[in-house]
Amino acid sequence: MKPFIEQHIVELLKAQDERAIGLLYDHYADALFGVAIKVTKDEVLAQDVLQESFVKIWKNAHKYDSSKARLFTWLFRVVQNTAIDAVRSRQRKTTKEIQIEESNVYSIPSTKFAIEHLDIASHADGLEDKYRVVIDALFFQGMTQQEASDELNIPLGTVKSRLKIGLRELRKLFGIVIVFLSI
Amino acid sequence: MNERVKIFLDGDLLERYLMDATSPMESKEVEHYIEKYPEVKKTYIELQENLEEYATSFAVPAPSELKDKILKEVQSKPKSKTSIPILAITACAATILFGMMTFMIWNQNQELLNDRRVTTQLIQELNEDIVSNRETLQSVEEQFMILNNSSTEKYVLRGNTKARKLETVAYVNMLEKKSYVHVVALPELPDDQVYQMWAGVDGHMVPLDILKITKENLVEIPYEERMASLNITIEPKGGSEEATVDNLVANISF
Numbered sequence A: 001m002k003p004f005i006e007q008h009i010v011e012l013l014k015a016q017d018e019r020a021i022g023l024l025y026d027h028y029a030d031a032l033f034g035v036a037i038k039v040t041k042d043e044v045l046a047q048d049v050l051q052e053s054f055v056k057i058w059k060n061a062h063k064y065d066s067s068k069a070r071l072f073t074w075l076f077r078v079v080q081n082t083a084i085d086a087v088r089s090r091q092r093k094t095t096k097e098i099q100i101e102e103s104n105v106y107s108i109p110s111t112k113f114a115i116e117h118l119d120i121a122s123h124a125d126g127l128e129d130k131y132r133v134v135i136d137a138l139f140f141q142g143m144t145q146q147e148a149s150d151e152l153n154i155p156l157g158t159v160k161s162r163l164k165i166g167l168r169e170l171r172k173l174f175g176i177v178i179v180f181l182s183i
Numbered sequence B: 001m002n003e004r005v006k007i008f009l010d011g012d013l014l015e016r017y018l019m020d021a022t023s024p025m026e027s028k029e030v031e032h033y034i035e036k037y038p039e040v041k042k043t044y045i046e047l048q049e050n051l052e053e054y055a056t057s058f059a060v061p062a063p064s065e066l067k068d069k070i071l072k073e074v075q076s077k078p079k080s081k082t083s084i085p086i087l088a089i090t091a092c093a094a095t096i097l098f099g100m101m102t103f104m105i106w107n108q109n110q111e112l113l114n115d116r117r118v119t120t121q122l123i124q125e126l127n128e129d130i131v132s133n134r135e136t137l138q139s140v141e142e143q144f145m146i147l148n149n150s151s152t153e154k155y156v157l158r159g160n161t162k163a164r165k166l167e168t169v170a171y172v173n174m175l176e177k178k179s180y181v182h183v184v185a186l187p188e189l190p191d192d193q194v195y196q197m198w199a200g201v202d203g204h205m206v207p208l209d210i211l212k213i214t215k216e217n218l219v220e221i222p223y224e225e226r227m228a229s230l231n232i233t234i235e236p237k238g239g240s241e242e243a244t245v246d247n248l249v250a251n252i253s254f
Helices: A003-014 A019-040 A043-059 A071-096 A115-125 A129-139 A145-152 A156-182 B003-010 B013-018 B024-036 B038-056 B064-076 B080-148
Strands: B152-158 B167-173 B178-185 B193-201 B204-211 B219-221 B227-236 B248-253
Touching: A003 A019, A003 A071, A019 A043, A019 A071, A019 B038, A019 B064, A043 A071, A043 B064, A071 B038, A129 A145, A129 A156, A129 B038, A145 A156, A156 B013, A156 B038, B003 B013, B003 B038, B013 B024, B013 B038, B024 B038, B080 B152, B080 B167, B080 B178, B152 B227, B152 B248, B167 B227, B178 B204, B193 B248, B204 B219, B204 B227
Parallel strands: none
Antiparallel strands: B152 B167, B167 B178, B178 B219, B193 B204, B193 B227, B227 B248
């Protein structure tokens, strides 16, 4: 994202100018929708999450502090938290329902990746699984490091080190892509 | 690299801060490191870039119709900017109203306390009046009973030449052993003299009371057994133990 656009969107958001929402959607909706799908694993629920997240972003725009986080980081946190809440809410609802037959309503996996992101995605695929599962658990499943340790059955210290190394590896991978694209 | 910074970066606080998974205290600590140490700031920026790039690698085209729905919903939502002043104004108004009500209630309470104090005082005065009236009524009833009693004798004492205008009525009940006098008229005397009443008992004069005009018609005087006469003399102020027979102004024998 170009800093100028980011700055312009933030200014519009602070001024409660509705054009900010249109610009946010144009520039960030695809990435945020991908995050919502990764967390919920359900495209229909992810749409609800995205809609709810944009409303929250609009209502809480005055809380955003550009000195503390990049705009995308803040947007990501809003979508991630909203998606985790939606999944938990659905799980509570599901446990209350009497399942007569197995339904696949909540498990439509997304396959429609944006073409322009395919190269990056393939490079992200280049990340070793042991790092990917840790980053996914922490970034997309909303787990704490302790929860990830319990869930993945690996020591807490290993979770910490794999997160750090995984992020460093990602930097390398994306660095390669950026160099490749610039050529 | 500073040892403190190295220890900080070796930990996972920065990564957790990125994920918004730190406590308020931890967040303050991280923000302090970011502000103070350029290495930490650089690492934090890199982490944010990594997050954006990694998340973007999973991007999925968002439905275009969703944009219209969001815009429509946002347009129907009240702006948070205006909601804050409204809330603040409401809170201020509520506080002022509460303060005014508290003052009014306190004021009313003070007035009620004052009213209660006055009412209590009035009740006390009325009770005292009732007691006094009862005593008076009881006394009048007793006098009335005595006067109406067939065994009560009435004696009128009139003044001699030394006190022509003197007139006193005495009521004596031998059965009830009660005596009353009604001073009708007393001629004026010098300030150092008084009229004193005596009972004639076995040839002696027994002092009864100093006579004076009072609001009450009847005044009870001491009753003496074997009383044979009633006498009035002029005596020095304060009365005498022995009657000054020369100054006898009125008498009556039974």
